[in-house]
Amino acid sequence: MSTQQPLAGRVALVAGATRGAGRATAVELGRAGATVYATGRTTRDHVSEVGRASETIEETAELVTAAGGTGIAVAVDHLVPEQVAGLVDRIDREQGRLDVLVNDIWGGDHLVGWDKRLWQHDLADGLRALRLGVETHLVTSHHALPLLVREPGGLVVEVTDGTKEYNGSRYRDPMFYDLAKVAPQRIAFGLNQELKEFGGTAVCVTPGWLRSEAMLDTHFRVTEENWRDGARTNPDFLISETPVYLARGLARLAADPEVRRFGGRCLSSADLAGEYGVTDVDGSTPDAWRxxxxxxxxxxVDPADYR
Structure with a gap:
């Protein structure tokens, strides 16, 4: 294992790696030397209900390989247990191990009625959002953890939106979104308890205001090159960050031999930056939650003072 590629020889599964933080995490784990299975529902032959054909799991896998790792794209609907079981069987057959599981599955923004009370919200949409944001994580961990605990040192990362302190003291309305984003924190806490006797660790991580592909081109109609123009729509956008920021910290976390000290906690991208000395692509260290x-x-407050 080299210092340049501390994850050489390790195997990771990034569930929900089509775009955003999932894609960036897969790439950074690959840059650190890992073999990364990148899963999702959008491929070059099929577009998921999210409706974004511009990002595919094949492209993610290619980016992983280009970064120095080995990227393997697998089309998986993580709400279908048989597909997840088949994925894990394939990883076992091809690699014989699993060292890092990142549950970044979501894809429910289009289902959320942001201005709706519980009784006003479309029930089917809300329940599906919960399934996408919570059930997928449980299904994936259920099938993947027997392989991950085969050897001590395994790491499970639950990705959410919001720190434990922020989500614990504020309502992330509407109800379905609130539950979908609080649940991964509790899942990480519980899994950490269950993994201890096997030498494993579970943590939860959150980005700040993420400049995902959809946030840039759909919500603010800007690009990464001129993203600051988005402040004309909402001045708070100046505190936003790229997906690479969280991913850099997460890759360092995965390579940390003392990662167990963070077991059960929820760490923000800024927390990881402070711990490991990583920055966003522009050299800044934004702390949206603070x-x-x-x-x-x-x-x-001035966003410039929190970068």
Missing amino acids: FLEDRAEGRE
């Missing part, structure tokens, strides 16, 4: 907390407490 920005939001300070503003909620009535302090005068």
Whole structure:
């Protein structure tokens, strides 16, 4: 194992690697030397209900390989247990091990009625959002953990939106979104308890305001090159971050021999940056959650002071 590629020889499964933080995480794990199975529902031959044909799991796998790892794309609907079981059987057959599981499955934004009370929200949409954001994580861990615990040192990472402190003190309305984003924190806490006797660790991580592909081109109609123009729509966009920021910290976390000290906790991208000295692509270290907390407490805040 080299210092340049501390994850050489390790095998990772990034569930939900089509775009956003999942894609960036797969790439950074590959840059660290890992073999990465990148899963999702959008392929070059099929577009998921999210409706974005521009990002595919094949492209993610190619980016992993280009970064120095080995990327393997597998089309999987993580709500279908048989597909997840088949995926894990394939990893076992081809690699004989699994060292890192990243549950970044979501794809439910289009189902969320952001201005709706529980009784006003479309029930079918809300329940499907919960299935996508919670059930998928449980199904995947159920099938993947027997392989991961075969050897000590395995790591499970639950990806969510919001720190434990922020989500614990504020309602992330609407109800279905709130539950979908609080649940991964509890899953990580519980899995960490279950993994201890096998020498494994589970943590939860969250980005700040993520400049995902959809956030850029759909919500703000900007590109990564001119993303600051998005502040004309919402000044708070100046505290946003690229998916690479969280992914860099997560890759360092996965390579940390003392990772168990974070077991059961929820770490933000800024927490990881502070711990491991990583930065976003522009060299900054944005801390969106501290920005939001300070503003909620009535302090005068400027996004530039939190980068």
